[in-house]
Amino acid sequence: xxxxxxxxxxxxxxxxxxxxxxxxxxxxxxxxxxxxxxxxxxxxxxxxxxxxxxxxxxxxxxxxxxxxxxxxxxxxxxxxxxxxxxxxxxxxxxxxxxxxxxxxxxxxxxxxxxxxxxxxxxxxxxxxxxxxxxxxxxxxxxxxxxxxxxxxxxxxxxxxxxxxxxxxxxxxxxxxxxxxxxxxxxxxxxxxxxxxxxxxxxxxxxxxxxxxxxxxxxxxxxxxxxxxxxxxxxx
Numbered sequence: 001x002x003x004x005x006x007x008x009x010x011x012x013x014x015x016x017x018x019x020x021x022x023x024x025x026x027x028x029x030x031x032x033x034x035x036x037x038x039x040x041x042x043x044x045x046x047x048x049x050x051x052x053x054x055x056x057x058x059x060x061x062x063x064x065x066x067x068x069x070x071x072x073x074x075x076x077x078x079x080x081x082x083x084x085x086x087x088x089x090x091x092x093x094x095x096x097x098x099x100x101x102x103x104x105x106x107x108x109x110x111x112x113x114x115x116x117x118x119x120x121x122x123x124x125x126x127x128x129x130x131x132x133x134x135x136x137x138x139x140x141x142x143x144x145x146x147x148x149x150x151x152x153x154x155x156x157x158x159x160x161x162x163x164x165x166x167x168x169x170x171x172x173x174x175x176x177x178x179x180x181x182x183x184x185x186x187x188x189x190x191x192x193x194x195x196x197x198x199x200x201x202x203x204x205x206x207x208x209x210x211x212x213x214x215x216x217x218x219x220x221x222x223x224x225x226x227x228x229x230x231x232x233x234x235x
Contacts (some may be wrong), residue, residue, distance in 0.1 A: 001025070006032045009073055010039035021087045023096055023124035030080055037076075047076045063196065080127065096121060105146040111181035113175040115141060115174060134170040141177075152184040184198035 002019035006012070015033035016025075033054075037047055049072045052064055062084045064071055071079065089095075105114040118141060125131040132140060145153075155162065164180070171214040203207040 004029050004032060006036075008098050013051050013054050013119075015054050016056065018058070021057060023092055024120055026087060027124045027126055043065065044076055048072055048074055048079045058088070073162060077127075093125060093128045096125055100125075101140070104144045105149065107146050107148055109146070110147065110185075111149060112178050115177070118144075123145065138170055138173060145177075148188075149181055149184060152187075153180065156180075160208075164230040 001022045002025050003017045004014050004025065005017060009031070013036050014029055016029045016152075019122070020148075033051055037050075038041075042050055049050075052068070053062065053070065055061055060083070061208050071082070074082065074216035078107060100118060103118060103121075105111065119137070122137055129161075153164075164173070164176055
């Protein structure tokens with residue numbers, strides 16, 4: 001996979017190293033390049049010629065060498081459009097979009113991890129017709145959360161539910177959802193602990209009332225405990 005070498009303060013142009021170029025890597029390189037332009041106060045007319053030496057992948061190098069004069073004359077926006085056509089597979093935006101819309105949060109997947117993955121995919125779709133703005137992204141996330149998290153949200157009090165729904169800022173809403181997801185995980189663990197403790201008490205009680213000489217008591221309890229733990233994972 002291609003990687004990016006860049007200066008954290010934006011004092012040097014970012015280098016796109018050799019390797020397979022993905023939409024997310026290319027979009028990240030673009031953002032780093034724009035930071036470099038801002039820090040160095042490079043005008044739009046001079047942007048392209050200041051980054052033509054920043055590519056190490058041979059396909060892009062060949063494209064630049066063959067069309068250098070025409071490429072230097074391109075505005076930044078047009079250059080990025082041509083670069084994506086050169087570096088990425090045709091139809092990549094459609095493939096990435098359909099991948100995103102089909103990724104539902106898994107039951108055991110933390111909301112934070114899943115949400116950041118979706119945002120990363122959406123980031124790679126910047127400057128395309130498939131990119132989701134803040135409102136659309138929130139709607140997408142709400143409709144793709146796990147069934148467990150959706151059920152947990154439904155159990156909130158009306159006042160609490162209305163408060164969360166009334167949040168307009170995306171970042172604030174995401175923080176609220178991460179806290180709710182964490183509360184759900186703690187609640188789930190608490191219930192599993194209660195079930196395990198109840199099974200242990202049941203086995204202890206059964207053993208104390210078993211007739212003497214009944215040798216299979218411990219194995220029965222062991223099997224019950226093992227089965228209960230496996231069963232509890234479905235909660």
